Amino acid sequence: MNTRNMNTPGWRYAAPARLLHWLMAVLIPVMLALGWYMMEIEDDPGSDIYFKLHKSLGLLLLLLLAARAAWRLGHRPADLPASLPSWQARLSRLGHGLLYLGMLLVPATGLAGALLSKSGVAFFGLALPRWFAPDHALAEQYFELHELAAWTLAGLVVLHVLAGLKHLLLDKDGVFQRML
Ligand code: HEM
Ligand code: HEM
Numbered sequence: 001m002n003t004r005n006m007n008t009p010g011w012r013y014a015a016p017a018r019l020l021h022w023l024m025a026v027l028i029p030v031m032l033a034l035g036w037y038m039m040e041i042e043d044d045p046g047s048d049i050y051f052k053l054h055k056s057l058g059l060l061l062l063l064l065l066a067a068r069a070a071w072r073l074g075h076r077p078a079d080l081p082a083s084l085p086s087w088q089a090r091l092s093r094l095g096h097g098l099l100y101l102g103m104l105l106v107p108a109t110g111l112a113g114a115l116l117s118k119s120g121v122a123f124f125g126l127a128l129p130r131w132f133a134p135d136h137a138l139a140e141q142y143f144e145l146h147e148l149a150a151w152t153l154a155g156l157v158v159l160h161v162l163a164g165l166k167h168l169l170l171d172k173d174g175v176f177q178r179m180l
Helices: 001-005 015-041 048-074 086-116 137-173
Strands: none
Touching: 001 048, 015 048, 015 137, 048 086
């Protein structure tokens, strides 16, 4: 590992950024798996509990994202190592921007669809007020977008993990360790 990078003050992400990153990095794949599982068991008796859990965890992820974005706006990470080609630094900024966008659009489209559906939304048992009359056709359109956004986010996460592993195993430039 490049020890010069590691000794740069503020090289690592601060503890709140790391905590939120890894909490969301665990919860998002859980939510993807839960969403796909729900679609398998949609019409089975007792499937309701999975939908309730999915909506509650999804709302929790929205709250975590708000905290993370607020923190991030006030705390810029250290510059990437000068050894990294500038196109890779630009691609990394673009990728992180798209991940943030995905982390917003996926739950936002799910929430919009759920608020328009007959079953509504509750946060771990606490029912959210009904802002709209149920509209099945519109809800279905939001769920189409929710599915598309979820697939796109899953693809971005795979690329992101591969990029992280490239820094850890090939570049050995300490970039991976910024998030540990
Ligand atoms: C990061 C957060 C989230 C992820 C990764 C996620 C992921 C998914 C996935 C993969 C599906 C299956 C899509 C399909 O194959 O059709 C799904 C379905 C669903 N999600 Fe989410 N979701 C998230 C947040 C939310 C939120 C916040 C809500 C509502 C409050 C929500 C409500 C739903 C509902 C109701 C369905 C079933 C849609 C249908 O019946 O077609 N999701 N979600
Ligand atoms: C759902 C999964 C994940 C999402 C949504 C995600 C999202 C992000 C975002 C948005 C950033 C930029 C942080 C910022 O500058 O504000 C970031 C940084 C980072 N992530 Fe992830 N991440 C995920 C999973 C992972 C995993 C599994 C790894 C391990 C391979 C990883 C390794 C890293 C590293 C090393 C950084 C720092 C990159 C740098 O210093 O430029 N992430 N992640």
